[in-house]
Amino acid sequence: MSPWIRILIYLAAAPIVGGLLAGWDRRISARMQSRRGPPIRQPFYDVQKLWSKQNIVVRRSQNFYILFFLLMVIFTGALFFGGSDLLLVIFALTLAAIFFVLGAYKASSPYSFIGAERELIQMMAYEPMILLTAIGMYMVTKSFAVNDIASHPTLLVLALPGIFLGFLYTLEIKFRKSPFDLSCSHHAHQELVRGITTEFSGRTLALIEIAHWYENVFLLGWVYLFFASMPVLGVAMSLLVFGFVILVDNVFARLKWQTAIRSAWVVAAVLGFGNILVLSLLSAKPAIPAAPAAAVTQPAASRTVPATAATPVLNNAKAIAQRN
């Protein structure tokens, strides 16, 4: 399939899929709380309503920023599904989030200020892990292009289990779910009014919702990338991951931002960096003769080296990663 067709499918299908996922989310959450819950199409009703509501603005330019937030999110997804460079995708994603933050800052209300600041903190928390994810995928496939990564013959998750778990952790932040729904939550938590979206109403709020749908589909697409060599498993795992995020959302209370950023960085360091360390040691195996390393680590054992040397080195790396 040509990249342009994939982009067109993304542009057309992502709002529908994203909206249905959001509806599913509310439904499942309600069932987890032994309620009936709204219909699956509820998010579409919400957006339809917001579209015809009056749009109260503090400053007109705030809507401009939100429009760019939506455009950049769509651009990010289009780059991703078009098979472009993963690093470029990450930068576009960051830029989109920055536009959202700028919009909230522009509204000059203390509540949206706090929301914007918390959004920045969240970005600080997830950015390292997202970058490490891209690097990890590069180390396995030797390419940053989403096309090449998707057509890689092996199951990426087998080489990147740590990075996959770390990515899962950042997804909790990206989906704005408890315990990391600091800047604004989709559910009826009321503290800090509505965080980053406090000052947006009417159509602008509808645009934010639609942007989140696009963003969620893009993120689940990234989850799929871990299982790209087995498409059915990939789709199933994407949905499973989304279900897992909903479960966690309903199980956990909100954490403080300090905990969020610290834990996210620890996860990035241990799972993300540890995984990359292991990969680099594995891939370094043919280049460096393993004998000296084995000699240093096991000087007492007078084994004959070549065939088995790689394993102790790997075990050491794993031990180091775990200790970190």
Place this chain on the structure above:
Amino acid sequence: MSGFSKSPWIIHYDASSCNGCDIEVLACLTPIFDVERLGVVNTGNPKHADIFLVTGAVNEQSKDVIRNIYNQMPEPKVVVAVGICAASGGIFRECYNISGGVDSVIPVDVYVPGCAARPEAIVDGVVQALGVLEQKHQEMKAVPQNTDQTLYLRAEKSDAPEILGLQKTAGHCEAEIYNDENLPALQQTLEELQNDFDRAIYIKAVINDKIIGSVRGQASGETAYVSGVVVHPYYQRHDIGRQLVEEIEKAFPNAKRFEAFTGRPNARALHLLGRAGYQEFTTEPFTPAITWVYLQKERQ
């Protein structure tokens, strides 16, 4: 189909309730009643809300809060008074600090009786509010055509809070043009504005009981000074500003000459005054970025 009847978002405020009704409102969200199946979301933010649920009678402290929340809600919006206290003041009606039900401050669309109101009654009230919401939406859709039905009235001192709110809303757009947050319109306090009513005449533009524009005029000898032309951003570009200027001129039958002033970068204000027949006669540099422009008009 507009989606209003399927996605009512609620903001709940306790005016001075004993918490009986509040507990029943929250009971509606629990598994037994689960109003979310109707699409109801309990948002904490007036700017996202469609339905304003108020419990308890209105006292001096909650009066301003109710008005404030109401003014911040985007149209179309519906007010539901929950419980007998919110409906009429209930047993507190004659208290020295109670002004009565919620309708003594803001227009109420649906009354839910009961002490405390039962969750079934509250859900029923919300469902009735949906009908009102849908109807208001139809009316709102007609707004662009209805701006010629704007009423221009003399503003009273009691309009001061709403005019002040309007000045602040519109003032932010002006502050953005000037890139200066210290405009007089943004600095004025309620007291100053109320005192100003003794000196000057204010005309308000009203659509559906809501002030969407105002202008200030003050006479000095044979000259009347026109200032503070404010139109809600939502209703701008509908010729309301020019008509406000026209109305304030009528309020000074003895004036021979009218004077107004604005800043140079504010092209919209200059355009508006130009269309009302004002001509520039002098300018005065204020800051490097802003030049005050004085305009005048002789009475024909």
